[in-house]
Amino acid sequence: MSEKVTIKVRPNGSIRVTGTADFVDESGTVLRTETNFSLCRCGHSQNMPFCDSSHKTNNFEAPAFSGENQLEGA
Secondary structure, three states, X not given: OOOOOEEEEOOOOOEEEEEEEEEEOOOOOEEXXXXXXXXXXXXXXXXXXXXXXXXXXXXXXXXXXXXXXXXOOO
């Protein structure tokens, strides 16, 4: 993977990943590769770790990523 991946944290919703990303286990083995997908942030998805829009029916509330102060220590 050499292309740039963009991650967008949506307000009251999922984490949108644009680009291609590998899912790897603790030893670094690639388990699967996905392109342009959303990750669950609410914990209610029936298709974890991917979003299935369950946040819309479970009144999930959380802010979007909003600034450099959230990158400190990353």
